[in-house]
Amino acid sequence: MKRVGCLGLFAGLALIAALFALVQMWSGAGPLEADRNVVVPEGASLTRAAEEMERAGAITSARRFVLLSKLLGGSDPIRAGEYPIPAGISQADLLELMQQGKVVQRLVAVPEGLPSVLVHEALMRAPELTGKVAVPEEGSVLPDSYSYERGETRAAVLARMQQAMDRYLADAWKRRKPGLVVTTPHEAVILASIVEKETAKEAERRTVAAVYSNRLRQGMRLQADPTIIYPLTKGRPLGRRIRRSEVRAVNGYNTYSMAGLPQGPIANPGRASIDAVLNPAESSALYFVADGTGGHVFADTLEQHNANVAKWYAIRRARGEME
Structure with a gap:
């Protein structure tokens, strides 16, 4: 009886040791020596994913990984995508990574005020996106940083940008x-x-919006320099001073030669500028000019504005920017 009892004890201990070794094998550090990305194809089974991981050196045996996954890893399905695999990742963590779909996230950044021609360039430059896309309608994209996955289409990313707007x-x-003076969301x-192109200062956006709203309400021309530049470059930097002939040019955008709003947006405005237009400051200002510090000084009358312009010119002369 004692012998049988000892054999049972040894068998039990052996089983415990085997289970402990199994858990250690599952949760212990893996063989991958350096971080790398591995792609699990769309529609791949656990076996196919394991083969990709073995080929990449993240595990030593695809067959063993599948067996341990079924014994210890739960029943959640894995997801396709490109995975960032850290060096030494355990088999347990590797399976969890694929079950939770923690794929590589890439970003396309659209800064506030970026024109659509440059949004298009950013999309076309973005690595690992597929397909082509046309230049989006101006003002249709909400500035932000947009994540995407390897192999996603540019059209899909652009659609998210426009849906966000x-x-x-x-x-x-x-x-x-x-x-409000604007009567539709498009206006x-x-x-x-x-407003986005005229000021980068958060504190004065609502006042700039008020100036242009006041001008529109009184039938005054907006006289916004960026509207002169837009039909020349489609929003790209002009790279020089505006010419007198360009100030006088008649087109659907130049607010020096026409009253009212331009025929369309001249950039993709951000949230703050949209909010400023839809809730402008309580101000009677009709004019503003640079103040030499990166902001602007505002005026209710032309006389006040001319005095502010004279101060701005004096600052520029002192800087050697004009004679």
Whole structure:
């Protein structure tokens, strides 16, 4: 009886040792020596994914990985995609990575005020995207950073950018201040694009929006320099001073030669500029000019504005920027 008992004890201990070794094998450090990305193809089974991981050196045996996954890893399915595999990852963590779909995330950045021609260039430069896409309609993209996965189409990423603008504009329009000079969301985007190009200072966006709203309400020309540049470059930097002939040019955008809003946006405005147009500051200002610090000084009358312009010219002469 004692012998049988000892054999049973030894068998039990052996089983415990085997289970412990199995758990250690599952949760212990793996063989991968350096971080690398591995692609699990669309529709891949666990076996196919394991073969890709073995080929990449993340595990030593695809067959063993599949067996341990079924015994110890739960039943959640794996997801396709490009995975960032860290050096020494355990088999347990590797399976969890694929089950949770923690794929490599890449970003396309769209800064506030970026024109659509440059949004298009950013999409076409983005690595690992597929397909071509046309230049989006100006003002249709919400500036932000957009994540994407390897193999995704440029059209799909652009659609997310435009859907984000549609959602934000619809929500902002519901919150708009009563009695605005802009009467449609599209007009709000047009005016917001001008505000975006005129100031980068958060604190003065609503006042700039108020100036242009006041001018529109009184039938004054907006006289916004960026609207002169847009038909010349489609929003790219002009790289020189504006010529007198360009100030006088008659087209659908130049607000020096026409009253009212341009025929369309001149950039893709961000959230803050949209909000500023839909809730402008309480101000009677009709003019503004640079103040030499990166911001602007505002005026209610032409006389005040001319005095501010004279101060700005004095600053520029002192800097050697003009005679």
